[in-house]
Amino acid sequence: MKSRHKKLALIGGAVALVGIIAALVLNALNSNIALYISPTDVAQGKAPQDKLFRIGGLVKEGSIQRQADGVTIRFIVTDSESDIVVDYVGILPDLFMEGKGAVAQGRLLPDGSFKAQEVLAKHDENYMPPEAAKALNDAHVRGVQKQAEQEAAKAAQPKASY
Structure with a gap:
């Protein structure tokens, strides 16, 4: 050679x-x-099926339900536009509470609920994952736009004269 x-x-x-x-x-x-997907995107069917991803937002007030075994928890994560039910078996972080930011990693079940394998809570007053902050901000902007459209439609209606 x-x-x-x-x-x-x-x-x-x-x-x-x-x-x-x-x-x-x-x-x-x-x-x-593990991709981050907002609750609104999950509600619109944009979440991957049978694939691990993260969902985040605020834990809805009054939504935490603990089962009798003390380790099974169900709560709702919201971005103020859509809500997603999250089921988790395990010990939650100490800072996990209603009205505060949380990120859950897991899979979407056929019934529309989210089975979390891991739950993370924000660790101080100023921190929120960038993806969760963006999703909450986007949902807020869409809500403001929707309200402005409703007010414009109401103003455009002819006023009844008596």
Whole structure:
């Protein structure tokens, strides 16, 4: 075998090895990625089925229900536009409470509820995950726009004269 053929074989083997390593790394990253999806997006059917993802927002006031076993909890996460029921089995963080921000990681069940594997609570007064803050802000903007449209429609209606 000529030295030129040996060099080409060595280069081809190196390229194949780099390709295999890149494929393994990308596969590992893809299986560990958990996308963030807002409750409104879940309600609109934009959530992946049978795939791990994160949902976040505020824990709705009066929604926390603890089962008799003390470890099974059901609560509602809201972005002020849509609500999603979250079921969780485990111990919640100390800072988890109604009216505060939370992020849950898990899967969407066929009945529309969310089965969480992990629940995170905000850790100080100023922190909220960027995705959750954006979702809450977007929901607020849509609510303000909807209210403005309703007021404009009301103002455009002819006034009844008596």
